[in-house]
Amino acid sequence: xxxxxxxxxxxxxxxxxxxxxxxxxxxxxxxxxxxxxxxxxxxxxxxxxxxxxxxxxxxxxxxxxxxxxxxxxxxxxxxxxxxxxxxxxxxxxxxxxxxxxxxxxxxxxxxxxxxxxxxxxxxxxxxxxxxxxxxxxxxxxxxxxxxxxxxxxxxxxxxxxxxxxxxxxxxxxxxxxxxxxxxxxxxxxxxxxxxxxxxxxxxxxxxxxxxxxxxxxxxxxxxxxxxxxxxxxxxxxxxxxxxxxxxxxxxxxxxxxxxxxxxxxxxxxxxxxxxxxxxxxxxxxxxxxxxxxxxxxxxxxxxxxxxxxxxxx
Amino acid sequence: xxxxxxxxxxxxxxxxxxxxxxxxxxxxxxxxxxxxxxxxxxxxxxxxxxxxxxxxxxxxxxxxxxxxxxxxxxxxxxxxxxxxxxxxxxxxxxx
Numbered sequence: 001x002x003x004x005x006x007x008x009x010x011x012x013x014x015x016x017x018x019x020x021x022x023x024x025x026x027x028x029x030x031x032x033x034x035x036x037x038x039x040x041x042x043x044x045x046x047x048x049x050x051x052x053x054x055x056x057x058x059x060x061x062x063x064x065x066x067x068x069x070x071x072x073x074x075x076x077x078x079x080x081x082x083x084x085x086x087x088x089x090x091x092x093x094x095x096x097x098x099x100x101x102x103x104x105x106x107x108x109x110x111x112x113x114x115x116x117x118x119x120x121x122x123x124x125x126x127x128x129x130x131x132x133x134x135x136x137x138x139x140x141x142x143x144x145x146x147x148x149x150x151x152x153x154x155x156x157x158x159x160x161x162x163x164x165x166x167x168x169x170x171x172x173x174x175x176x177x178x179x180x181x182x183x184x185x186x187x188x189x190x191x192x193x194x195x196x197x198x199x200x201x202x203x204x205x206x207x208x209x210x211x212x213x214x215x216x217x218x219x220x221x222x223x224x225x226x227x228x229x230x231x232x233x234x235x236x237x238x239x240x241x242x243x244x245x246x247x248x249x250x251x252x253x254x255x256x257x258x259x260x261x262x263x264x265x266x267x268x269x270x271x272x273x274x275x276x277x278x279x280x281x282x283x284x285x286x287x288x289x290x291x292x293x294x295x296x297x298x299x300x301x302x303x304x305x306x307x308x309x310x311x312x313x
Numbered sequence: 314x315x316x317x318x319x320x321x322x323x324x325x326x327x328x329x330x331x332x333x334x335x336x337x338x339x340x341x342x343x344x345x346x347x348x349x350x351x352x353x354x355x356x357x358x359x360x361x362x363x364x365x366x367x368x369x370x371x372x373x374x375x376x377x378x379x380x381x382x383x384x385x386x387x388x389x390x391x392x393x394x395x396x397x398x399x400x401x402x403x404x405x406x407x408x
Contacts, residue, residue, distance in 0.1 A: 023378045070358075077355050084321075084339050093318045093341065149338075157359075296343075300319065303344035 014215055019145035022088035033216050034144055035089050039096045042082035044108035046100075047281050049075045051115040052124060060118060067164050068121065074161065078154045085146035101286050109267060110197040112275030119172055119186035125165015127187075127194040127232065133158050134228045135198060143215035166235065173239040180240075187236065188244040195259070196267045198225045204264070229257050321370040322348035324355075326362035334366050342367075 006025045013020065020026055049072050056072065059065035083093050099105035110128050115121065133155060140151035172183035199205060199221035211217040233250075236243050247260030269275065319341040325334035337356045342348035348367040356362070376384055392398045401408050 021378065023375070025379075073354075074358070077358065080340070080355050081338060087321070097318075296319070299343035299347065303347075306344060 011213065014143045014213070019148060020143050021145045027214075029210070030214055030216065031089050033211065034147065035086060035091050037216065038082055038086040038089075038147055039091075039099065040106050040108075042079050042086060042096065043100045043105055044111065045075050045079035045082060047107045047111045047285060048128075050281055050284050051111055051113070051277075052121060054115050055118060055121050058118070059121075064168070071125070071161050071164065074157050078150075078157070081150040081153060082147075085144075085150045088146045097289065101282070101289060103273070103282060106271065107281075108197055109270045109275065110193050111281060112270050112277045113189070113193055114277055116189075117182055117186060119169070119182040120190065122165050122168030122172060122183065123186035123190040125161050125163075126169050126235070127165070127190050128197065129158050129161040129165060130232060131194050131197055131228050133162060134224050134231075138218040138224060141215070141218055166239075169241065170239045173241055183239075184241055187241050191244050192263065192266075195225055195229065196262060196264075198228065200264065200267070201262070226256055229259060233257050319343045319347075322352070322367040323370050323373060324348075324352040325366040325368070326352075326356055327364040327366075328362055330363065334364065337361075339370060340367070 007027060010020070010025060010027065010030075013024075020030075052068060052072050052075075056065065056068055059068050083096060086096060087093060096105070100107070110131075115124070136151050136155050136158065140148050140155060142148055142151075169183050169187070172179045174180075202220045202222045205221055208217075233243055233248065245260045248257055250256075251258050270278065273279075320343075321339050322342055322345070323339045324337050326337045327334045340348055340351040340355055342351050345367055349365055352365050352367055357365070388394070
């Protein structure tokens with residue numbers, strides 16, 4: 001079959017709702033775009049462990065500590081599902097990690113903000129994981145089988161992350177005035193970064209028809225952002241916290257909340273590497289990789305030795 | 314030594330007694346023992362399984378998607394392999 005015919009069959013398959021599997025024919029642009037998106041996503045899960053890991057030793061009680069440990073462990077698992085899924089496209093994990101460590105690959109802008117207080121752990125679960133779920137449930141309906149299957153697993157697990165975060169915020173908001181102020185301060189700092197992490201607005205990020213047709217992208221950034229805002233604002237109201245946007249109001253006509261202007265300069269600065277924690281996050285990853293090298297080498301040597309002994313026996 | 318991140322193992326999990334192991338994904342590991350431990354941590358954090366198999370990914374041979382049509386075609390024209398092919402008069406029981 002020539003390329004034009006292959007492409008036609010590929011697009012027909014996607015239009016029919018069938019999934020594309022690793023050994024199926026796919027256009028090079030599809031493969032490249034997926035590798036870029038999926039590896040960014042994997043890197044985000046791994047780097048995302050850092051801001052939360054910062055509070056494991058200082059969680060306010062054993063219950064919170066056990067929960068946070070489980071959550072951070074989930075993020076590691078999510079990174080692994082996603083690296084596996086990306087590898088099905090013919091790229092190996094060593095290469096993907098080296099792209100992260102050399103700064104060639106990006107990860108989500110949100111993880112370049114610091115976690116200054118315990119309330120930030122609540123805000124991350126509630127807002128950051130909440131926003132991620134919006135994006136990921138859309139991606140689970142995409143066309144690439146391994147990515148969709150990873151998304152389904154991840155969304156199921158993220159739902160606990162989201163709820164435990166809200167629970168932290170709820171408890172703080174119902175606590176002493178100091179605790180409530182802590183929750184409000186975390187919301188103030190995380191709100192805008194959370195709505196920005198869903199990506200540039202549609203006029204700055206034209207969705208290529210091709211990516212939509214190929215079901216690599218399922219919905220526009222603004223559409224996902226609007227759904228996140230609509231669901232989150234009443235949650236804040238319920239626990240008596242205030243969204244830090246004086247222009248935020250419910251529009252009876254559209255049935256949606258309208259928000260004030262987003263500071264996209266801040267977003268693009270972070271993407272460029274100039275956020276508060278970019279250098280720190282990258283250094284932590286590179287150090288962990290270097291310091292762990294001897295473990296990987298030792299395990300490889302041990303496996304080789306065991307295999308040899310088995311042969312002799 | 315180049316850092317290979319270790320070989321890939323495909324992971325199969327049995328969710329409950331009496332049913333077959335099902336493919337759930339893969340892990341990187343230096344040997345089979347580590348592959349089973351990693352698979353436990355990655356794929357069964359919420360009691361999803363009672364048994365795990367790991368298989369070196371390069372040991373798996375698969376049918377080719379291009380030949381899918383021709384390869385499975387021989388079974389498509391044999392509806393008489395299904396019980397619903399046979400018309401049995403109403404009133405005949407246990408058939």
